[in-house]
Amino acid sequence: MKKKIFEKQIKLLPKTIEWCKSCVISNARPRIFFNKDGICFACENKNYKNKIDWDKREAELIKLLDKHRGNGSKWDVIVPSSGGKDSGFVAHQLKYKYGMNPLLVTWSPLKYTDIGIENFDSLNNSGFSNIRFSPNGIVQRKLARLCLEELGDAFHVFVLGQSFFPLNIACETNIRLIIYGENGEVEYGGDKNLYNKSHINLFKDAKWVSNYLKGDSSIDGLLSWGFKNKGYLKEKYFNQSDLKYHRSPSHRDLKKCGIDRYYYYSYFKKWIPQENYYYCIDNTGFKSKLDRSEGTYSKYSSLDDKFDSFHYYFRYIKFGLGRCIDDAAHEIRDGHISREEAVTLVRKYDGEFPDKYFEEFLEYLDISKKEFWKIVDSWRFPNVWKKQNKKWVLRHPIK
Amino acid sequence: MLKIRLVAKIDVKDHQVVKGVRLEGLRVLGSAELFAEKYFLEGIDEIFYHDVIASLLGRNALLELIKNTAKNIFIPITVSGGVRTLKDIYNLLNSGADRVSLNSEVFKNKNIISQAVKEFGSTTIINSMDIGKINNKYFLFTENGKNKQEENLIDWIKKIQDFGVGEFVINAIHKDGTLEGIDHELLNIIEGNVNIPYIFGGGIGKREDLKNISSLKKINGIFLSSILHYNYIDKNYSDNFGNTAFLQSNIFKKKVEKNNIQSIKSFLKKNKIECRV
Amino acid sequence: MPSLRKVVIVDYKLSNLFSVNNALKKININAQISSYKKDIASADLIILPGTGTFSAAMKNLRENDLLDNLASHIKNGKPFLGICLGFQLLFSSSSEIKKTIGLNIFKSKIKKIKNETHAVPNIGWNKIKIIHKKNPKLKSEYFYFVHSYYADILEKEQKIVSSYIEYQKNKVCSSITYNNIFATQFHPEKSGKKGLELMKNIIKFYK
Numbered sequence: 001m002k003k004k005i006f007e008k009q010i011k012l013l014p015k016t017i018e019w020c021k022s023c024v025i026s027n028a029r030p031r032i033f034f035n036k037d038g039i040c041f042a043c044e045n046k047n048y049k050n051k052i053d054w055d056k057r058e059a060e061l062i063k064l065l066d067k068h069r070g071n072g073s074k075w076d077v078i079v080p081s082s083g084g085k086d087s088g089f090v091a092h093q094l095k096y097k098y099g100m101n102p103l104l105v106t107w108s109p110l111k112y113t114d115i116g117i118e119n120f121d122s123l124n125n126s127g128f129s130n131i132r133f134s135p136n137g138i139v140q141r142k143l144a145r146l147c148l149e150e151l152g153d154a155f156h157v158f159v160l161g162q163s164f165f166p167l168n169i170a171c172e173t174n175i176r177l178i179i180y181g182e183n184g185e186v187e188y189g190g191d192k193n194l195y196n197k198s199h200i201n202l203f204k205d206a207k208w209v210s211n212y213l214k215g216d217s218s219i220d221g222l223l224s225w226g227f228k229n230k231g232y233l234k235e236k237y238f239n240q241s242d243l244k245y246h247r248s249p250s251h252r253d254l255k256k257c258g259i260d261r262y263y264y265y266s267y268f269k270k271w272i273p274q275e276n277y278y279y280c281i282d283n284t285g286f287k288s289k290l291d292r293s294e295g296t297y298s299k300y301s302s303l304d305d306k307f308d309s310f311h312y313y314f315r316y317i318k319f320g321l322g323r324c325i326d327d328a329a330h331e332i333r334d335g336h337i338s339r340e341e342a343v344t345l346v347r348k349y350d351g352e353f354p355d356k357y358f359e360e361f362l363e364y365l366d367i368s369k370k371e372f373w374k375i376v377d378s379w380r381f382p383n384v385w386k387k388q389n390k391k392w393v394l395r396h397p398i399k
Numbered sequence: 400m401l402k403i404r405l406v407a408k409i410d411v412k413d414h415q416v417v418k419g420v421r422l423e424g425l426r427v428l429g430s431a432e433l434f435a436e437k438y439f440l441e442g443i444d445e446i447f448y449h450d451v452i453a454s455l456l457g458r459n460a461l462l463e464l465i466k467n468t469a470k471n472i473f474i475p476i477t478v479s480g481g482v483r484t485l486k487d488i489y490n491l492l493n494s495g496a497d498r499v500s501l502n503s504e505v506f507k508n509k510n511i512i513s514q515a516v517k518e519f520g521s522t523t524i525i526n527s528m529d530i531g532k533i534n535n536k537y538f539l540f541t542e543n544g545k546n547k548q549e550e551n552l553i554d555w556i557k558k559i560q561d562f563g564v565g566e567f568v569i570n571a572i573h574k575d576g577t578l579e580g581i582d583h584e585l586l587n588i589i590e591g592n593v594n595i596p597y598i599f600g601g602g603i604g605k606r607e608d609l610k611n612i613s614s615l616k617k618i619n620g621i622f623l624s625s626i627l628h629y630n631y632i633d634k635n636y637s638d639n640f641g642n643t644a645f646l647q648s649n650i651f652k653k654k655v656e657k658n659n660i661q662s663i664k665s666f667l668k669k670n671k672i673e674c675r676v
Numbered sequence: 677m678p679s680l681r682k683v684v685i686v687d688y689k690l691s692n693l694f695s696v697n698n699a700l701k702k703i704n705i706n707a708q709i710s711s712y713k714k715d716i717a718s719a720d721l722i723i724l725p726g727t728g729t730f731s732a733a734m735k736n737l738r739e740n741d742l743l744d745n746l747a748s749h750i751k752n753g754k755p756f757l758g759i760c761l762g763f764q765l766l767f768s769s770s771s772e773i774k775k776t777i778g779l780n781i782f783k784s785k786i787k788k789i790k791n792e793t794h795a796v797p798n799i800g801w802n803k804i805k806i807i808h809k810k811n812p813k814l815k816s817e818y819f820y821f822v823h824s825y826y827a828d829i830l831e832k833e834q835k836i837v838s839s840y841i842e843y844q845k846n847k848v849c850s851s852i853t854y855n856n857i858f859a860t861q862f863h864p865e866k867s868g869k870k871g872l873e874l875m876k877n878i879i880k881f882y883k
Contacts, residue, residue, distance in 0.1 A: 114534070272644050274424050275651055281420050281577070282654065288423040290531040290540070290573055291547040299423045299544075336425065336642045344456055404800045439868070444801060444820075470698050475820060475866050495694045497727070497822075497866065517773075520728040522797045522822045565797055565824075596795040617795045675801040675818035 004379075006150045006222050010318065013383050017320060017396035022046075023329040024342045024398060028319040028384065031185065042186070045195060046333035054270055060198065061268035065098050068177040075103035075129065077177040080166040082106060082304050083120030086181035088284045089276040090265045091128055094179065096283075105169050106132040107161035107245070109305030110144060110154070111357075111364060115289055116304025122285035131169055135161060136242040142233055143219070143246075145365045146226045152318050152379040154365065155311035160219055160246040167202075171249045171257040178262035182271050186264075187330060198267040202260055203251065219246050232366070272334055273301070294354040295323035297345050307361050309354035316351040317376055320384045320394050324350035346398050401613050402673040404444035405660065406477075406598055406622040408570075409434055410451050413639040414464050417451060418628050420576035422529070422544030425451065427641040428628050432467050437631055439472035441660040444675055446476050447500075447568070447598075447622060449527075453481025454503045454542040462494045469495030479527050479568075480543075483511075485518055492519065500568055502527040503541035505559070506548055512562035521565040528555075530585060531572040537585060544572055553592050560595055566619065567593060571601030576625050578604025578655060583611070590615050598622050605656045606666040613672050623663070629655040680755070680883055683707040684719035686746070686762075688736040690728040696759065699865035703876050716745040720754070721882055725865075726761025730770035730786060730825070733761055734778065743779070750781055750857060755882040758859030763852070764827060766859055772825050781857070784830045789823075792844045797824035802841040802862070804850045812858060812881035814839055814851065817870040819862035821850070826861065856882070 004010055009030040018027050020034065022043035027034050033041040070076035077094055081087035081104040094100040104123070109116060124130055140157060148154040170178055185194045194200075223243075226233045254260065265271070277300045280286035288300040294309045295316070302308050309323065316322035328342035337345075362372060386395045409431055410417050416434050417425040428434075435446045446468065450461050461478055468476060478491050479500035488499045499519075504511050505526065515524045529540040530552065539548040539555060556567070569589055571582040579602050586599055600622035603609065612618060632646070645651045667674045683700070685693055687709050700707045707723065708715060716722060724746070726733055737743050750756050750766075758766055765778045770786035778786070789796045801818040821841070827849045829837055838853035851860040858878055864871040 270644070272642070274426070274642050275644050277424050278420065278426060278645070278651065288421050290421060290533055290538075290544065292545050297545055299421070334642070336640055338640050341452065341456065341640075348455070402800060402802075442868070466694075469694055470701075473695075473699055473702070473865060473872055474868050475822070475863075492692055493694075495692060495698070497692055497695070517729075518732075520732075522799065522824060523727055566799055594791065594795060596797065596799050619795065619800055675803075 004150065004152070006225075007152055007318075010152075010381065013319070013381060015383055017383065019396075019399050020329075022339065023332040024325050024339070024346050025329045026319070026321060026325075026396070026398075029321055030319075042329070043333060046335075048195070049270055052270070057268045062098065064177070064198075064263070065094070065100055069099065070101055072101060075101050075173065075175055077102045077179055078105050078166050078170050078173075078175050079103070080105050080107075080162065080178070080180055081123065081130070082109070082302075083116060083123045084302065084304065085276045085280045085286050085300055086273065088119075088123050088126075088280040088286055090179060090181050091123070092126065092279070092283050093265075093269075095127065102128060103169075103173070103175060104128045104130040105166045106130055107158065107165040108132060108134040109308070110140065110158055111306040111360065113304055113306050115287060119286055119303065122287070126284040133161070133165060133245060135245065136239075138237055139239075139242045141364055141366065142237065143223075145367065146222065146230060146233060148314070148365065149230075149375055149378075150222060150226070152314050153311055154307065154314075154361075155305075157219075157246070158305070158311075164248045165245045167254070167259065167262070168245050168249050170259050171253050174257060176258050178259070180262060180264050181276075182266040182273070183264040187266065187271065199261040199263040202248075202254060202262070218248075219243065273330065274334070274336065292349075293323065294356060295352045296327050296349050297324060298327045301327065306357040307364065309357070310361055313351070313354055314376075314379065317379045318381070318384070320396070322350040322352070324348075324352075343398055350398075400671060400673050401615060401618070403612070403618065403667060404598075404620040405663065405667075405674065406445040406447050406600075406620050407435070407438045407443045407627055408447045408449060408600060408622040408624045409628075410449050410624070411461065411464065411480075412451050412641060413460070413637075415637065415639060415641050416628060417641065418576060418625055421531075422540075422572050422575055424576075425642055426645050427643045428632055428646065430637065431464055432471075434628065434631060435468050436471050438627065438660065439474055442664065442676070443474065443627075443660050445474055445620070446472065448476065448478045448480075448496075450478070450480025451543045455481075455545075457481065457483075461496075462490060465491065465494040465496050477525065477568075485511075485515060488515055488519060488524075492523070498523050498525055498565075500525045500527040502529065506541055506550075509558075509562075512559065512564055516563040516565075521563045524564055525566040525568060526559050526564045527568045527570065529570050529572045532582065532585070533573075537588070540572060552588070556589075556592050560593065564595065566595060567597035568622065569597055569599045569601075570622075571599075574602025577602050578625055580604060580608040581612075586612070586615070586618075590617055593617055596620075600624070606658065606663055609663070609667060609672070610670055613670055626655060626658055626663075627660070629653050630658050680705075680720050680879065682715075682719050683721045683723065684715050685709045685723045685725065686716065686742065687711040688726075688733060688740060688742065690726055690733055690736055690761070692727060693725060695863075695865045696723060696725045699872060699875055703872060703879065705879055711740050711742070713741055713745045716742055716749065719749065721757065722746065722749055722755070723757045723759070724762030724765065725759045726765070727822070728761060730761065730764060730772040730778065731774055731776040733765055734776050737765075747779060747781075750779070753856050755856045756858070757878060758857070759865070760823060760861060760863055763859035763861050764823075764825060766852075766857070767827055770825060782833055782836065782852075782854075784833050785828055786825050787828045789826050789844065789848075797822065798826075798843055798848075801867075802843065802850070804839040804841055804862070806839050807837055808853070812853070812874070813877040814874070815870070817867075817874075819850070819860070819864065819867040819871060819874075821862045823861060827852075 020040040144154040147156040312323035596619035598620035
């Protein structure tokens with residue numbers, strides 16, 4: 001098995017995979033924590049949403065917004081957005097309920113879907129200015145391939161921009177308030193130190209940031225290794241300015257702009273993704289897909305990128321956790337579905353191969369089918385997979 | 400003169416009324432039994448219960464609900480969702496359902512309809528079609544909109560009719576729950592290609608939406624969901640699983656034209672469409 | 677006046693009996709559901725409901741050995757209510773599925789509705805038109821119909837028709853009243869408040 005030196009999460013794979021008794025997450029998920037009763041931390045706290053004084057949290061939000069609210073002549077808050085239901089909800093509430101003047105900031109998907117463009121336009125047409133950046137296509141594609149091979153996730157190159165582009169724009173426009181939608185770690189079960197925190201401190205919580213980015217907050221280490229070891233990565237294609245937004249602004253620049261944190265709207269409002277969907281239908285013209293996303297049953301999440309499903313597929317290969325598991329686990333904790341229903345959904349849809357855009361994905365990365373499957377297999381680890389009748393099966397399928 | 404019956408389509412999960420948009424989202428709006436009873440008292444012509452989880456879980460859990468409903472309402476009850484075998488149909492009819500609809504199973508086992516018609520009669524067996532529009536083309540969907548099928552719509556209609564099914568229930572799922580109005584293009588395709596009665600719906604949000612159907616001949620009914628449910632919200636919900644956030648708080652609102660069954664029927668009559676008043 | 681101590685709903689494994697029973701319960705009538713000939717034989721009022729095919733119905737009635745008792749109950753002028761298929765079975769024969777002989781109380785035949793101006797089957801609500809205002813008290817209201825076959829009443833039997841509907845440019849028999857036989861093509865137990873009202877009147881008619 002080829003050694004994977006850049007994907008630091010792989011080292012933390014448990015020897016025996018166990019499943020949360022309450023939801024459908026396994027202990028293979030990075031940064032998850034199970035208590036002695038076999039229940040994951042996210043489930044242990046699932047009722048916390050019902051115990052919070054949301055009026056109090058709203059008061060905190062208003063206090064925060066009051067501090068930053070402009071007089072209408074300039075943008076006063078950055079909302080990282082894909083055009084989806086979550087950022088749509090945040091943006092619309094900030095503008096129409098709280099009188100802010102949001103600037104939406106979009107890091108382009110690897111490859112837009114039709115519905116992604118439609119929803120982006122609908123949100124734009126609901127009354128929002130938007131700065132959208134499309135990174136250099138050649139750079140993006142080669143980086144994506146590198147990330148696929150060495151991190152097991154082509155999508156990582158998107159995640160970098162998603163994390164850092166808004167920070168860069170904040171510095172460049174001097175908008176110090178940045179509000180994301182949901183705190184993934186709280187909603188999907190990760191670092192328990194992040195509960196009850198309204199924001200991430202860029203300096204103090206740096207460790208979390210790097211953990212979130214598979215153990216390395218910077219692309220540079222991987223990139224210089226790649227120049228030395230990958231024939232398709234020639235330094236001459238990589239103009240440093242093209243990588244500007246894949247990186248965080250320097251600490252010095254951040255301090256100069258007075259930016260040391262970003263907030264989560266899910267801290268201030270009871271976060272129910274399904275209700276964000278209904279809200280956006282009524283207020284921003286959002287449309288769900290008609291056919292379900294591959295690898296899950298939902299049709300309203302993460303619709304904008306054709307290659308998004310490969311991110312989940314590789315997560316399934318690496319950890320035995322695909323897309324359906326996230327959707328189902330969240331719905332269990334929201335009290336929307338029972339574990340029985342969730343397990344049925346997971347057995348049916350999780351890990352489904354995203355065939356629809358496979359050919360396009362191969363072309364995007366400039367690899368052959370054979371090379372693709374070789375990469376896939378290089379990410380199968382024995383604690384997750386075993387061979388049965390010449391076929392790969394999960395060693396510990398969901399119980 | 401065109402005669403229409405008004406059907407209340409009630410999507411059900413665990414005895415609760417759920418209502419999505421484009422077959423996504425399962426927001427709970429109240430107790431199915433209470434909704435059905437209310438609609439009955441206000442003059443609806445038929446209740447259509449659709450179990451949204453049945454196909455997935457491989458069972459139809461409506462039996463108890465149907466039994467209870469049939470004790471209190473005296474209009475036809477049609478049921479659908481996860482109907483796979485003749486035994487399923489028998490159990491549903493025995494619980495008080497008058498008609499049973501099949502969709503997903505027909506794609507797996509084409510013979511099921513003719514078998515069911517032979518056993519129970521064509522007036523008891525109907526076919527639901529969930530039809531969605533993607534890039535200007537119409538597709539059939541199964542499993543409550545989870546899976547897209549590749550069959551040609553018109554060929555499919557003709558095939559199902561040949562099996563002897565009694566009626567079609569057509570849902571324009573790209574409109575479902577949007578309150579945007581009827582997809583007239585789809586309606587005309589159906590009208591032009593069926594030779595049995597059919598019920599049409601999906602997207603009806605205002606009385607005006609029903610204005611132009613009087614020129615049709617084969618349509619037999621219209622089903623209504625959001626336009627009724629949001630006007631009849633009942634805060635009686637159980638502790639079962641479900642997205643009850645909308646019911647629990649006052650934060651989430653829904654704009655819908657004020658309507659009740661009688662106001663819709665009066666509108667139909669005014670527009671030269673006969674219905675039971 | 678015959679008493680109505682024992683009301684029996686015939687169970688011949690082909691229909692939604694509970695609707696009829698639920699409706700009777702709603703108007704405070706206790707009925708027994710039975711497939712046993714001894715219950716049929718001792719019934720004061722027999723209710724024959726039904727949805728399904730004519731041929732399957734006759735087959736089941738025959739297999740449960742109910743035909744004789746049904747026929748003699750009717751011929752002896754005892755109260756009988758037939759609903760939908762139970763109405764059609766009173767006639768001489770039907771061509772549904774295959775030509776089948778019915779109870780043959782009346783000589784008219786059951787035929788398929790021809791697809792002329794509307795689609796077939798007739799599913800939905802039709803307003804009945806009253807022919808004779810005899811008992812039971814029929815009102816010109818909307819009732820629920822669901823059928824593909826209808827009773828083509830012979831000239832000589834026209835007098836049994838108590839109401840009809842206009843369907844496909846024709847008059848289609850919706851109910852018959854003859855001595856103690858009352859039968860409807862429509863489903864009073866599924867016709868809302870008006871249907872329940874009619875059922876009350878039917879019971880009154882027999883008491």
